[in-house]
Amino acid sequence: MARIRFEGLEKRYGAQPVLAPLDLVIEDGEFFTFVGPSGCGKSTLLHLIAGIEAPQAGAIYFDHDRVDQLAPGARDVAMVFQSYALYPHLTVRENIAFPLRVRRLARAEIGREVGRVADALGLAALLDRKPRELSGGQRQRVALGRALVRRPRVFLMDEPLSNLDARLRLEMREELKRLHEAYRVTTIYVTHDQEEAMALSQRIAVLSAGRVQQCATPQQVYADPANLFVAQFVGSPPINVIGGDAVRDVPGAAPLLAKHANEPLLLGVRPADVEVYPAPRAGTLAVEVTLIEPTGSDLWVVGRWRGQRIKGRAAPGARIERGATAHFNVPPERVYCFAAGTGGRVRVD
């Protein structure tokens, strides 16, 4: 277990910057997630921590030990790969035992540790199978087992759930959380799925183009996004963004607009905050409904209002029809404001 510190960590491929200088501390025992679209540098960062790639500049510390010059095997990290990277020529037992064998542990001890991990992950019956005889979820468990068996200082996970089907992904997500609570190993998790990041992590860092856009708890990132990118990346369904002349007619926007009169603004409001009613109410917007998405617990309504697409939530049984007019309530206190040029957050205060 270790506290991890990055100091000006930087990576380029040729002239192409992949990771802008990164300064960040991840606390001992924390479940920390880097989330961002593909190509944002998050997998590269994991490779730098594991030692699979070398940085151009900067340092990585585990507690007080500088590790960025060490060979991968000397860093005492364990990694779960997106493809699982199980050794195809070895059985499940041999796969899980592999890191211990490399470290020349006694045979009896290896057997005991493998048994312990196999029991914890429900793999005891599969120990003599080869990876190709396993289902996706089972392979995932073996990959976790191979990482867990060592009790490493740091756990690295590179999109470990993205090859699973939706249902299994939710199951494994819960299991990951349970495992982290049981073992309390500092875990760095990488995903492009913001929902996964939110559900698992104590803190998340939203990455884009090699830069951390915001680093905070999931709740802070959701409720108080640092900029337009974060606001759009986090939250499902994605946030409504209203621009152009229409911003003037968004309820509660007037004082903001007066303050930033010579700067074009974008307004954002989360669909979950926008209530949709079949009948008009005070302060609602009249919106032409273009699409309805019932999910059982919610009824999502997509409409056009002054040339802008806007999505809101109605009660599951609400009588709302496509082509008709519905009434969207945009609560002023839930509206985020961004500078149209930079995407930076513009605060009210």
Place this chain on the structure above:
Amino acid sequence: MRRALRAAGMALVIGYCLAPFLWQVATSLKPAAELMSLPPLFPTRLTFEHYAAIFAGHPFLRIIANSALVAACTTLLALAVGAPAAFALSMLQVRGRVAILAGVLAISMFPPIATVSPLFLALAALGLHDTVAALIITYTTFSLPLAVWLLMNFFAALPRELYAAARVDGCTAFGAFTRVVLPLAAPGLLAAGLLTFIFAWNEFLFALTFTATEAARTIPVGIALFPGLHEVPYGEIAAAAVTVTLPVVVLALVFQRRIVEGLTAGAVKG
């Protein structure tokens, strides 16, 4: 109609490939009297006298043993040197990689005849004239480029994450090579090894130049130098050729599937 055409085409190709060999088989089984006349195409009476003659009249076993030793050692050496080289070139960051690859390719394009004299002088100076060691060294250098290229393609087709996983799990680069990369590349090793073996088994030019006696003479040279007093001993030559072709055919048949896997590695996902 199409099936008939296809069958005819296949028969043509198979016949083209196998006819010389079948001719040798037929010749090796013919009585001496029938050797120089055409009909009969096939022996009227099967005889094994030529086979008996090659083992009785010549140091043929010694020559076969030489060939086996040379081919086996060449194969092992070429794989022992070629596999780590191919691994480094395909999976590690090697400085001057392009220059090394160009060098490997250039070596494989050297016409052997151009190097015979200098190699002869060098080997003679080393006191290796007429030894199997001379052949093993020469064959290894000449078969390495092919082995390296073949194995490189094979290693490059392995998922890089497997190597990364092995490193993170605590292996050194060489440990990851021996524990993970090599076992997975077994079909590639087999293919490269077999091609090297066949090359060394069949090579004639160097073997003729660097050997003088039965101490190091290999099969192709041995057969070519079969002594005939008044005539060329066609029957014995054919018998010897058939005898030494059989092991190669058997090897190829046994490993056929693995070789095809090895040669098409990466083209089709395993």
